[in-house]
Amino acid sequence: MASHGARSRSGGRPTLEEVAARAGVGRGTVSRVINGSPRVSDATRAAVEAAVAELGYVPNTAARALAANRTNAIALVVPEPETRFFAEPYFSDMLKGVGAEISETEMQLLLIFAGSDRERRRLAQYLAAHRVDGVLLVSVHADDPLPDLLSQLEIPAVISGPRSAGETLPSVDSDNYGGGRSAVEHLLAGGRRTIAHITGRLDVYGAQRRVDGYRDALRDAGHEVDERLIEPGDFTEEGGRRAMTNLLARRPDLDAVFAGSDVMAAGARQVLREEGRGIPSDVALIGYDDSAIARHMDPPLTSVRQPIEEMGRHMIDLLLSEIADRRPAVSRELERRQVVLATELVARASS
Amino acid sequence: MASHGARSRSGGRPTLEEVAARAGVGRGTVSRVINGSPRVSDATRAAVEAAVAELGYVPNTAARALAANRTNAIALVVPEPETRFFAEPYFSDMLKGVGAEISETEMQLLLIFAGSDRERRRLAQYLAAHRVDGVLLVSVHADDPLPDLLSQLEIPAVISGPRSAGETLPSVDSDNYGGGRSAVEHLLAGGRRTIAHITGRLDVYGAQRRVDGYRDALRDAGHEVDERLIEPGDFTEEGGRRAMTNLLARRPDLDAVFAGSDVMAAGARQVLREEGRGIPSDVALIGYDDSAIARHMDPPLTSVRQPIEEMGRHMIDLLLSEIADRRPAVSRELERRQVVLATELVARASS
DNA sequence: AGGTACCGTGGGAGCGCTCCCACAAGTGAT
């Protein structure tokens, strides 16, 4: 009676204390059972579990987070203006993988958009407040300050697509090099000889790797690499058009084009059509991503598929283990954790 | 010295108490400033704000949630197996709108997948624990138990796409009726007379409304509605193929098709091609959603665009106001809060 | 002058947990 009375603000939900009373044990014991500690006798554990079931007890996350100084939440940070990430199927597929994997755990997934400067500042505050146990970073640019901020704050993070060959953060990526190779090898196998490449934005490491794959595949097949056959694009349809136009001007004799994305392939296709080149009769065309566009293009577009959903799963796995065995930053920098998943060439009528 | 010593588990971040000490005021006063209470003198407020800035103070969310019994979080619940929602551009666009709007606030966005039974049970627990202040429900089926669970738990919720004309939950929708009408009116204006309709899944209210719009547009133009021109689809490409085949068998004289989705239109297009019907020379084709498929189809597909991003924004707005002015459920059932946004017909070469 | 009304402010109590110390009881070696 000394206090202002039970505020009972929790909407009548049972607390640890009540479960303890019901089970005839102490608070600590219930906590131990809830958290799966082995230091509890079987009989006691059973009694507590019964009480939990009878009362329909659900732990209060906020109290837990406050007392234990962890949040049980991880953030997926989306650099929104990067439309590439929002492009189908990348975004939804990755989310599917992430969602599936995380729902196996007690963790909750926070979605944070870091597009505008305002949002970036908010995110920085957010991270400074340690409101998440870990961060999933997707499609980060080479010069993005976010990764550094994260390691400075010592927040575990996993990146999709390393920023460079020397990436220090754990990362999950698809085999862009192999994907590029397989596209070229497929075209060579189809008898093509003059194969052009429309690259993605070259400040994206994955796009560089695709170019590397393109080059090596040609070399390994005994072809010389003509730099005039490589034209930079920017992942957009318009960029694809422009690149295709330039390529045709420089090497009108080309008989195949490997585009660094389906969207750019769509742009290239338009130009080829306008120029009266048949696909695949005159020019074979290959895209990258295996998006809806590829399936519905006319002719249907051969494309390199990335296991994006699986990448999402791996990212969560990596991040969780990163959170679990946090050890001194020193030893962690030594063991690089990089996962690379294989791509798959989906052959269709365009090649 | 009586205690186990300062645990200092918060990673050295400043607390309210420290800010108070620095500013030379009490804890309560700092709290008032942080929460924008008007009951603080200007001088005090300035002092506190200075201290906050100097110390780089960021409030601890968990402590706040625990003390105030609210979470400052809202959940976006995604019924994952509903591939329709995951279809481009629906998902990413809505997320863009939701993300943009929520980043204007202090709220955080949780993404929860409720596909499998396991996930559903987890969600129920989650909600029972009142771990979010409100819920955004997308693409809910007429028989989904979730909405009832939410109102039972008295958790504010907003639904995208009402389940029926008598929807009791606040909802945001696009004008499916008007969209259906505009498609048909466009075809009529183009001189088409025998207009077929491939519907979406009719257990989706929006799909029904599109049919209603189709019917009324024909009637209002003085045409009779031939039920043989209406064929149920299921939003899939294969469903579109099947429906188109049936329609051609029944009414080989049709000169236009309004498909309830772009994907179904893509299926219909294949069949029309196979049957040697020219698009739009013999048969005009219209889709719905204005997805990437529509833009890249050959010929480019006329389609009805929904302002999905805007819908996302409105959903957040509705939900926040719902959370803000929580009042007795009785009075809230009376005032239905339903927002309907206009669609836009995007004319392309297929019609 | 005394009363009444409000400010603005300080700080106690408590939110529901986890952490950890203390302690009883049991086990085995000496």
Place this chain on the structure above:
DNA sequence: ATCACTTGTGGGAGCGCTCCCACGGTACCT
């Protein structure tokens, strides 16, 4: 029988806030 562990358990203290009561100070009435 004594000592040293180990195992299971209870409960105090504290996490960093919000809520709300209490209280001194003004301002305005009668």
